[in-house]
Amino acid sequence: MFLEAKQVVKKYANHLALNEVNLQVPENTIYGLLGPNGAGKTTLIRVINQITGPDSGEIIFNGRPLKSEDVHRIGYLPEERGLYKKMKVGEQAVYLARMKGLSRHDALKKLKFWFEKFEIQPWWDKKVEELSKGMQQKIQFVVTVLHEPKLLIFDEPFSGFDPINANLLKQEILKLKENGATILFSTHNMGSVEELCDHITLINKSQTILAGQIDEIRQSYKDNLIKLEFTGDSNSIKSNLTDNFNIEDIRNTNGHQTAFIKMRNDATINQLIGNIINDVQIIGLQEVLPTMNDIFIKVVEQSNLTKPVK
Amino acid sequence: MSKISLIIQREYTTRVKKKSFIVMTIIGPILFAAMMVLPGWFASMEDTDEKSIAVIDQTGKYNDQINSTGYLKFSWLDKTASETIAQEYEKDGYDAYLIIEDDLLKHPDAVKIYSASQITIDVKEHISRSLEKHLETEKLASYEIEGLDGIIKDINAVRVKVKTIKLSDDGSEKESSTELVMIAAIIFAMMIYMFVLVYGMQVMRGVMEEKVNRIVEVIVSSVKPFQLMMGKIIGIALVALTQFLLWVILTVTIVGIMHSIFTGGASTVTDTNQIEMVSSMNGQPMDSEQMSEFAEGFTNILDKVLSLDLIGSLVLFVFYFLGGYLLYASLFAALGAALDNEADSQQFVMPVMMPLILSIYVAMAAFRNPTGDLAFWFSMIPFTSPVVMMARIPFQPPIWQIVLSMFILIGTFIFTTWFAGRIYRTGILMYGKKVSYKELWKWFRYSGK
Numbered sequence: 001m002f003l004e005a006k007q008v009v010k011k012y013a014n015h016l017a018l019n020e021v022n023l024q025v026p027e028n029t030i031y032g033l034l035g036p037n038g039a040g041k042t043t044l045i046r047v048i049n050q051i052t053g054p055d056s057g058e059i060i061f062n063g064r065p066l067k068s069e070d071v072h073r074i075g076y077l078p079e080e081r082g083l084y085k086k087m088k089v090g091e092q093a094v095y096l097a098r099m100k101g102l103s104r105h106d107a108l109k110k111l112k113f114w115f116e117k118f119e120i121q122p123w124w125d126k127k128v129e130e131l132s133k134g135m136q137q138k139i140q141f142v143v144t145v146l147h148e149p150k151l152l153i154f155d156e157p158f159s160g161f162d163p164i165n166a167n168l169l170k171q172e173i174l175k176l177k178e179n180g181a182t183i184l185f186s187t188h189n190m191g192s193v194e195e196l197c198d199h200i201t202l203i204n205k206s207q208t209i210l211a212g213q214i215d216e217i218r219q220s221y222k223d224n225l226i227k228l229e230f231t232g233d234s235n236s237i238k239s240n241l242t243d244n245f246n247i248e249d250i251r252n253t254n255g256h257q258t259a260f261i262k263m264r265n266d267a268t269i270n271q272l273i274g275n276i277i278n279d280v281q282i283i284g285l286q287e288v289l290p291t292m293n294d295i296f297i298k299v300v301e302q303s304n305l306t307k308p309v310k
Numbered sequence: 311m312s313k314i315s316l317i318i319q320r321e322y323t324t325r326v327k328k329k330s331f332i333v334m335t336i337i338g339p340i341l342f343a344a345m346m347v348l349p350g351w352f353a354s355m356e357d358t359d360e361k362s363i364a365v366i367d368q369t370g371k372y373n374d375q376i377n378s379t380g381y382l383k384f385s386w387l388d389k390t391a392s393e394t395i396a397q398e399y400e401k402d403g404y405d406a407y408l409i410i411e412d413d414l415l416k417h418p419d420a421v422k423i424y425s426a427s428q429i430t431i432d433v434k435e436h437i438s439r440s441l442e443k444h445l446e447t448e449k450l451a452s453y454e455i456e457g458l459d460g461i462i463k464d465i466n467a468v469r470v471k472v473k474t475i476k477l478s479d480d481g482s483e484k485e486s487s488t489e490l491v492m493i494a495a496i497i498f499a500m501m502i503y504m505f506v507l508v509y510g511m512q513v514m515r516g517v518m519e520e521k522v523n524r525i526v527e528v529i530v531s532s533v534k535p536f537q538l539m540m541g542k543i544i545g546i547a548l549v550a551l552t553q554f555l556l557w558v559i560l561t562v563t564i565v566g567i568m569h570s571i572f573t574g575g576a577s578t579v580t581d582t583n584q585i586e587m588v589s590s591m592n593g594q595p596m597d598s599e600q601m602s603e604f605a606e607g608f609t610n611i612l613d614k615v616l617s618l619d620l621i622g623s624l625v626l627f628v629f630y631f632l633g634g635y636l637l638y639a640s641l642f643a644a645l646g647a648a649l650d651n652e653a654d655s656q657q658f659v660m661p662v663m664m665p666l667i668l669s670i671y672v673a674m675a676a677f678r679n680p681t682g683d684l685a686f687w688f689s690m691i692p693f694t695s696p697v698v699m700m701a702r703i704p705f706q707p708p709i710w711q712i713v714l715s716m717f718i719l720i721g722t723f724i725f726t727t728w729f730a731g732r733i734y735r736t737g738i739l740m741y742g743k744k745v746s747y748k749e750l751w752k753w754f755r756y757s758g759k
Contacts, residue, residue: 014752049531051739076531080741082524087324098316099532143528 001060002027002182003048003151008057010043017043019206020057025184025199030177032193032214033186034292035203036300041186042079044203045155048184049076061151072101075149079156079186081140083128090124093143100147107146114142134165141169145176152176154185158192170196190293200292202299209303210295218289221298224263225288226272231256232280240275242267256283313533314541321516321545326552335553339560346611347568361433363423364399364407366392372410375444376437384408396424408437414445490611491704492677498627499673499701505631506696507666509550510638514655516542517646517738526738535735539647540727543639547632554631558624569612619706626703626712633719634696637726638666644730647737648745648753658745669694673701680705690715692722729754 005023009016018040025031035041046052048059050068059066061073084092090111097107115121118138123131131139137160145152154173158166173183173196187193193200193214200217202210210217225248230237234250234257241247244267248260261272269287276282290298325331362383367373376384385404387395392409399407406425414420421441423429450458517539520526529538641662649655672694676685680702689699689707695715699707736753737745 046739051527051530051535071532074531076528078524078527078531080524080527082528084324084519084525085523095316095320096528096532099313099529140528 001025002062003184004060005044005048006058006060008044008047008054008059010040010047010052011055016206018047018054021203021206021208022211023201023208024211025182027182028177028180029198030173030183030185030196032197032200033184033203034188034190034193034200034296035186039203040206041203042155045076045078045153045184045186048153049074072147073150075100075144075147075152077140077144077152077154077157079159083136083139085127085129087128088124089120089126089128089131089139092128093139093146096143097146100149102147110146110148111142114146118142133160134162137161137165138168141172145172148181150181152181152183152185154183156187157185158187158189166192190291190296193292202296204300204303207303210299214292217295218292221290221295222287223290224267226261226263226269227284227286227288228259228261228272228276228282229253229256229284230259230276230280230282234259234280236279237276240279242271242275245272245275260288314537314544317533317538317541318545318548321542322548322552325512325546325549331549331553335556335560338553338557339564342557342561343564343568346565347608361405362403363433364391364395364402364404365410366395366407367410368392369410369413371413372441372444376408376440379436382433382436399424400426406433414441415449494623494704495673495677495680495701498623498703499670499676499697502627502631502634502697502700503666503670503673505550505554506634506638507663509546509635510642512546512549513543513639514642514646514659516546517643517734518649518651518655521647521738521741522650530738535738536731539640539643539731539734543636543643543727546639547635550631550635551628554628565612569608623703627700629716630696630700630719633692633716633723637692637696637719637723638662640723640727640730644733644737644750647734648740648750650741654745665691665693666697669697672698676701680707686711690718692719695719 001024003023003025005021007020007022008018009020010018021040021044023033023044033041033044043052047054048066050066050071061067061070087095093111094104094107097111098104102110112121115124120135120138123135123139128136128139144154152173157169157173161169170192173185177183185196197214199213200211201208237259238247241261244264246262246264248262250257250259252258263269263272269285273282273285360381360383362385365376365384365386366389367386368389370389373386378384395407395409405427406423406429408421408423410421411417412420421437423434423437450462455461520529520538526538533541642659645655645658645662649658669688672684672688676682676688676698679685685698685702688694689702689711692715695718699712699715703712732754733750737750
């Protein structure tokens with residue numbers, strides 16, 4: 001494992017923020033850290049960034065316990081992010097890069113590359129307060145990745161980004177992975193989780209309630225629901241289906257009909273097709289996997305029921 | 311380069327480049343120099359306009375009893391002029407006219423001066439002094455005591471003038487000026503107060519800015535919060551010391567230049583260059599007599615200033631500034647970390663500032679009694695000692711008291727820095743939380759790593 005959290009406990013004055021949380025991030029993957037507000041995601045991220053220390057448990061980075069020099073190998077874009085408003089863009093970027101251990105010379109060289117890439121070169125000598133929000137976000141992103149960290153941590157990276165910059169960010173995250181980086185990000189945006197993540201961990205009320213590969217999770221939470229698009233007599237379907245199939249819903253859409261059919265017992269798609277192939281014209285047929293959004297809501301609600309608030 | 315020095319560098323350069331810093335650095339020395347030059351200047355700037363005043367004595371008792379001086383000419387007119395004088399005094403070349411209507415021993419207010427322009431207090435005093443003197447002699451004469459003149463002369467010759475002589479350790483004597491020592495004490499106390507307050511508040515604003523701009527989390531992912539706090543405090547301290555040093559250098563330079571201009575100008579009147587410089591400052595040409603008078607007054611003040619132990623005072627000033635600043639700045643940093651906006655800050659800032667404000671009041675008392683119990687105790691208490699002890703320094707308190715107060719101050723700022731660091735560490739990452747003293751205490755108690 002590239003990054004591991006082992007039994008991490010973190011108490012604040014008034015509440016328990018992390019309760020024996022485990023996390024296993026394989027190298028060169030995109031890892032999603034999910035959970036409702038106040039679940040403990042930001043605390044876990046801060047522990048990994050050594051902004052606060054855990055009360056017990058440990059973080060293993062690259063096979064050994066995390067050390068303070070490791071901050072140079074981590075790039076962190078916090079949820080609460082900003083820049084010095086009165087400072088010039090270039091000056092500030094160099095300052096933040098040097099705080100991550102780059103020399104002035106290297107910082108300038110790398111900044112030149114990124115500023116040209118994002119076409120923000122003309123803003124070098126402008127004060128930050130003169131920049132638009134989107135411009136500032138680009139600079140924050142550049143500063144986060146500039147020292148080419150092995151591990152990138154984005155806390156709610158898409159919050160506050162406009163769609164264009166959010167898309168740019170997605171592309172860059174994928175590119176960073178291609179170049180060998182490992183990315184851990186927390187988000188509420190389930191669409192981006194499905195799009196980007198290989199693995200996820202779901203935290204609720206300071207505890208891990210779900211973890212694993214995203215495809216496996218979706219498979220394991222599937223309802224054996226089939227989406228069938230067809231033309232023809234919908235009643236004939238109803239009468240021909242065996243007890244192993246249950247029609248949840250049928251609706252008319254653009255000149256054809258769409259049915260959602262739940263398969264029970266060990267029914268297969270082939271059997272379904274066999275049942276109906278003589279009665280209707282099949283246009284399309286596909287298994288409906290639950291969205292991460294559905295899984296999120298379902299799992300969190302379940303855990304809220306089983307583990308009442310202490 | 312270590313990260314804390316990067317932070318110090320940033321704090322220092324961004325502040326030193328600010329316009330407000332540059333403006334203050336230039337204005338300060340001009341004010342200080344003015345404080346040293348102006349008393350001498352004013353002394354030489356006495357009213358030099360010639361004024362002639364007509365006097366009409368309706369009683370006929372006081373003829374010629376008001377003497378003319380270099381600038382005031384009194385002309386005694388005939389009683390009959392009193393009817394026309396109001397219309398004609400200006401035409402006849404008088405600036406004012408004086409009418410004595412009655413016996414001044416019976417009616418002390420029977421003397422009136424009329425003028426279109428305001429009569430200066432000097433003129434008024436000259437007149438009343440002259441008349442009083444005349445009346446005194448007149449009255450004394452009425453007792454008819456023999457040899458009285460001689461007695462009075464003898465009495466008037468009695469004069470007491472206390473000179474204050476400062477004894478140095480090596481037994482040498484130096485004339486010192488009590489007034490000047492007082493003024494030095496006031497300046498020292500006010501400067502410490504101002505520096506600690508101004509730069510302490512800068513620390514608070516700086517921390518608050520980082521928190522409000524949400525940059526703090528980016529930074530503490532690279533450095534420890536305590537390093538960030540100390541970097542800021544040290545960086546701003548260096549800004550303050552830079553300003554102080556520039557003030558000292560510029561003040562010495564300005565005073566030095568002016569001194570050489572004035573004294574040089576007085577001794578070589580023919581040196582037109584210097585005279586011109588002075589004239590242009592004055593707006594009108596100065597004659598050499600005035601010039602030397604001014605130069606003398608100025609040199610006098612300068613000599614007295616130099617009789618104070620300036621170098622020692624400056625060293626102590628820097629020490630007490632740093633001690634007081636570190637003590638208060640760490641508390642201000644903790645406040646800045648705990649608070650999200652300046653509006654909320656008032657109720658927390660006041661308690662921190664209270665001892666500082668109190669120390670100014672105590673310092674005022676210390677000017678009068680620099681060795682009293684009040685001055686002693688408040689120059690030991692670390693929260694007030696920087697201001698109060700600096701107010702006592704020109705009066706040369708015992709060395710052991712200075713050393714003791716220094717040690718107490720050092721110990722206390724180490725403690726407050728540690729204390730503030732704990733609150734700061736938690737506070738900077740807390741957003742939108744309503745802060746109370748109880749909450750701050752919890753943050754302090756909470757032993758985060």
